Amino acid sequence: MDIVAVGEPLVQLNAVTRGPLRHVQYFEKHSTGSEANVCVAAARLGMRSGLITRLGNDEFGLFIRDWLRGEGVDVSRVVMDGEHPTGIYFVQRGYPVPGVSDVVYYRHGSAASFLSEEDVDRDYVRESRVLHTTGITLAISESARSAAMLAMDEARRAGALVSLDLNIRRKLWRNMDEAVDVVGKAMAKAGVVFMDEEEASMILGAEGVDAAFREAERRFGLTKVVLKLGRRGSVARWDGEEERVNAFEVPVEDPIGAGDAYVGVFLSSMLKGMGLRKSMVRASAAAAMVVTVRGDEENLPREGDIDVFLRGFGGDVD
Numbered sequence: 001m002d003i004v005a006v007g008e009p010l011v012q013l014n015a016v017t018r019g020p021l022r023h024v025q026y027f028e029k030h031s032t033g034s035e036a037n038v039c040v041a042a043a044r045l046g047m048r049s050g051l052i053t054r055l056g057n058d059e060f061g062l063f064i065r066d067w068l069r070g071e072g073v074d075v076s077r078v079v080m081d082g083e084h085p086t087g088i089y090f091v092q093r094g095y096p097v098p099g100v101s102d103v104v105y106y107r108h109g110s111a112a113s114f115l116s117e118e119d120v121d122r123d124y125v126r127e128s129r130v131l132h133t134t135g136i137t138l139a140i141s142e143s144a145r146s147a148a149m150l151a152m153d154e155a156r157r158a159g160a161l162v163s164l165d166l167n168i169r170r171k172l173w174r175n176m177d178e179a180v181d182v183v184g185k186a187m188a189k190a191g192v193v194f195m196d197e198e199e200a201s202m203i204l205g206a207e208g209v210d211a212a213f214r215e216a217e218r219r220f221g222l223t224k225v226v227l228k229l230g231r232r233g234s235v236a237r238w239d240g241e242e243e244r245v246n247a248f249e250v251p252v253e254d255p256i257g258a259g260d261a262y263v264g265v266f267l268s269s270m271l272k273g274m275g276l277r278k279s280m281v282r283a284s285a286a287a288a289m290v291v292t293v294r295g296d297e298e299n300l301p302r303e304g305d306i307d308v309f310l311r312g313f314g315g316d317v318d
């Protein structure tokens with residue numbers, strides 16, 4: 001595998017109309033979940049990606065499994081759990097803040113929260129080029145956290161790149177002290193970390209880009225850090241090289257999933273040997289494409305799509 005990810009796929013029920021959920025009549029069903037999104041982003045670019053997880057053996061679990069399989073993601077390490085349901089969440093769009101989406105989870109006790117070390121196929125992890133997980137998996141349960149930590153250890157020992165997106169979801173942590181402690185332990189195992197400025201402040205106590213890079217290196221020896229700055233683009237430090245790339249301005253339908261599109265396309269592009277700047281521009285393009293529609297995965301680009309998108313913005317990356 002090029003990329004193996006550990007995490008919880010979820011059914012997203014996205015409000016078709018904007019406004020408070022109590023007045024929304026129609027919801028659209030999408031296959032999502034941060035790590036699954038990264039797997040699909042990679043597969044769309046022709047990479048071999050696979051997901052380690054548990055899904056409920058229910059209609060939603062079957063939907064997600066078949067969707068991922070159809071996208072070319074390896075689902076051979078997905079356990080179908082007959083005892084617990086697939087997690088779901090609703091997306092409320094444009095209320096109270098226009099252009100911003102809010103999530104309402106129904107995932108407590110979900111099948112993926114029962115993910116455990118036993119579900120981690122060590123050979124599968126060891127043979128991957130990149131092992132990816134997020135702070136979401138670290139938050140959903142103790143057993144899922146252990147599974148993610150084990151996979152990170154195995155991958156690191158085998159010489160794979162361990163990728164961690166902090167993805168701090170306040171609704172999933174009991175308190176922020178726990179998040180700081182657990183995410184810090186995971187950062188110590190990672191080779192590359194993705195985060196935004198709020199996460200840098202929360203986890204590293206770092207205000208601003210330079211402080212985030214400095215603290216990540218000082219405390220965790222991290223020389224590969226990517227800061228996602230939303231509408232202001234992204235900035236990365238990669239073994240001494242530093243690049244800053246603007247975001248593309250597009251009409252936003254639903255911003256959820258942009259970060260995963262960025263990570264999946266960035267990692268895939270780096271694995272293809274495209275270099276830091278080009279990988280960041282392509283990742284930004286993918287993030288912009290994803291936010292123009294509802295759903296996290298439908299608008300993820302295939303190779304040709306990125307070039308067409310970039311030409312539409314007056315250039316390409318080379």
Ligand code: KDG
Pocket residue numbers: 008010012032033034035037103136169256257258259260296
């Ligand atoms: O990054 C997008 C994800 O956050 C979304 O699909 C839901 O995985 C999700 C989560 O746990 O918030």
